[in-house]
Amino acid sequence: MLSSFFRNAIFVLLLNLVVKGVYLFGIERTVQNRLPEADYGLYFSLLGLGMILQVIADFGLQLYNSRTLSGHRQLLAKYFPYFLALKAILGVAFFLVLLVTGFALGYRGMEIGLLLLIGSGQLLNSLVLYLRSSLAGLGRYALDSTFSILDKVLMIAIVGGVLVFAPEHLSITLFAGTQVLCWGLTAMGVGYFLRSKLSDLRPRFDRATLALLLRGGAPYAIAILLQTAYSRTDAVMIERLLPDGAYLAGHYAAGYRLLDAINTVGWLMAGLLLPMYARLHARGESLRDLLRFSVHVLVAGALVVSVPVAAYARPIVHLLYDFAEPRTAAILFFLSLTFVAQCLNYAYGALLGATGFIGRMNYVFVAGIVLNVAGNLWALPRYGATGAAAVTLLTQSFVAATQAVLAHRWLLIPGGTVRWLGLLMLAALLPVAAVLVHSLPSLPWVGQFVLLLATGAGLVLVLRLVGVRELPDLLLRRE
Template identity: 30%
Template sequence: MTNKKFAGQVTLLLLVNVFVKLIWIFFIERKVQLSVGFAQYGTYYSILNYTLILSIINDPGLNNFLINQLSKDKSDVKQISGLLYLKIILSILYLVITLVGSFILGLEDYQLVFLLIMYQIGYSLLTYFRSFLKGHQLLNIDVIFSVLDKSILIVFFIPLLYLNTAFIWTIKFYAIAQLLAVIISLLICIYYLNKRKISVFVRKHILFDFQLIKSVFPFAVFAFLVVAYNRVDVIMLDKILDNGAHETGVYAAAYRFLDAATMFSILFASFLYPVIGKLINNKKQIEVIVKQSFVFLVSASLILAFASWFYRNPLMQLFYLEKATENLALIFGVLMFCLPLIALYYVFSTLFTAKNSLKLLNFISAMGLLINVGLNLLLIPNYQALGAALSSLLSFAIVGLLYSVLYYTYFKYSFEPIIWIKLLLYAGLLCLLGSLLTKISINWVFSLVIYFSLSTIVGVFFRFFDVKKIRKMIS
């Protein structure tokens, strides 16, 4: 397969996933939350994040190892069979540990806990079998299976959510439906692999290679710390407060938009990673590409952050109708200021990952987790969901500063002062523009369109959005 064809298929995979996830976030998740209520959804969201954090037990990097193994030797059935048996053992271990942990934490809805644990196991198995598609370079088919479970649910849920039906929503039905969609997708994937005569295991080759876990352990630790660092605030919010379920639901409603906006940074980082990796391997300078990526992502994120702040009330009213409150709008506005810091994080973490600096990444992620937990303990009791939002903003800022210092320390590069001055000036102009536009008596949608248009023009003037440079960098 040519590099150009491979890049095209990876691009398709990413874009399809982004498109389906956006539909899922705004048309399904949001509507389900409005149907079941913020408190019920808050309980679900807390348990979902708890099972997600511990899911690293279920897959400590085995899927990536499998893809690597298949790319080297597709005929080593013994090694591959051993990998599947090992994954089954880890899934059972994950089930036991997560259930015991739920008892310790006092997660009272054990049926929902079990359903979401099984969903994580099913999704992980689907990802595992999809690895065979990647390993055999069936990337076009992998695109289908990457969104099949969500697509099934979107087709199934839209009539129930948007047509006048007598159906009464519960959060357990929502969890069961997700589990069934993953199981259906998993069975279809296994059937397809069998039809293509792609061997996934042989019964006589039962081998448990626990040494493999040792080799992928640093990557597993990094994955765990990143997920815990981003998701622990939800669990703390639910457990610390007496009205934790409702506040978690409010936080989830606001965080949904940050989650959607972050996909742009993830998409960009997926293109950036192989480029930086190639430059480092060829001992070429990375300063220019890092600077261009940083400036582009941060400036674009600043536009979204300030737009979210100035138009936070009408945006929340548009999406959450009578459930929208001043508090929800404030939490949403604060959370969206995390976006430029997340963009900074993705640029520098991509750089250190390409450099294979796992110890450094684990140190930064551990620091971020400790800071986030400490700030949440301090702020959640007094400010509730707003406290969790402020904790996220402050911890992202500290981690971003740490990344910037270590970038200079390890690579001896630093951004010229003029870049920081231009970004600060740009932020000031965006703030001024938003303040002026929101004081003019015009329709807020029209005002928002003007804001985005003028912000982009100013960004082009500052040379933050140099399309030619970005196109050249990607090519």
């Protein structure tokens, strides 16, 4: 299982570095630079609202399905028609709540139209995630990883074509509409590959079965809602509460895009971890080796990437964005460090989800929401969008640390399973290395950035968080 995770993690990393790197920095960045800042800021705020409410369309079915199939793969054909029926019902509920919430927050006219378009994309995204969870639950990790980037490949082709051949037609509505199209095509592609495993593709409406699935997904749904709420309310609060909120949300979105870029790999690795943890748990096998390796890889990797990004936030934002200013760099500084906490969350969130303990975390997630909202109400009037980024770092760190401590306690896993001292030493040495590298005036900042990345990777090996001899064995071993 350990080597399977490592091989698929390498595959996911390579896919996303190439495809999502091109999309985020070649397509989405260019779109934001071409459009008025307030237009993209409004889109980013509405996207955050859609992501918070997306839990209604998903209701934890993705995680419940992945966990269930990992231990009992024969259940896919039995329950798939009922899952489809439930997704249709939940989709209608999602749109109703989205409309009511949009009107309650004061959105009108074109804003509501854009919200519905974004909501359509979120609904299809939810469907794709559910279909992909079936692939992961069946152990088709490489195929799942391939479909994770299909929508971005299509976006690169379509929006890239508009940028090259008809840039005058570019608008935020066209951009959001293209996302809907790409998610729809991706859903059709995943469904095509699943059809051989299914005897019936028609939705079935049986009250008892649908209630059973809802009860199974409910603990995950509540956890997802709470987690999304404390991580996405900041954009909505910036856009609604601050003067020139849409403009400031655009600057916040610029920093958040870089967080999303590096965060995608961690999120996808968590998607690999959950079915693997679930399969080990169903077999009654030890979870320690996979936990240790995943925490070391995710957290050490996050430190190696986030510290250089934070150290060179100012030249990075000026390189990428025409509208960059000092506060854009300050936002990126705090958000890039958030990646470390999020990776710790991914490692332990997948573990708790696979073992059925995620529902117990809801009290912690509620505390995270209270901390985030209260922190933003205090910080936004004083420090603007930069304060919101700092509050995000504080909230994510609190939830990540609490989740890790509780996971070890609930699952009776010794704290020494993970080499925390080595991770703390890496976290302490990287800023020192950043100061030393920054003192090399003869080297341009890009060279300093690459040197700091290489230094971080070297420290990971020196501290033996990942062994040099271990890597080839994990890559080549067959299970």
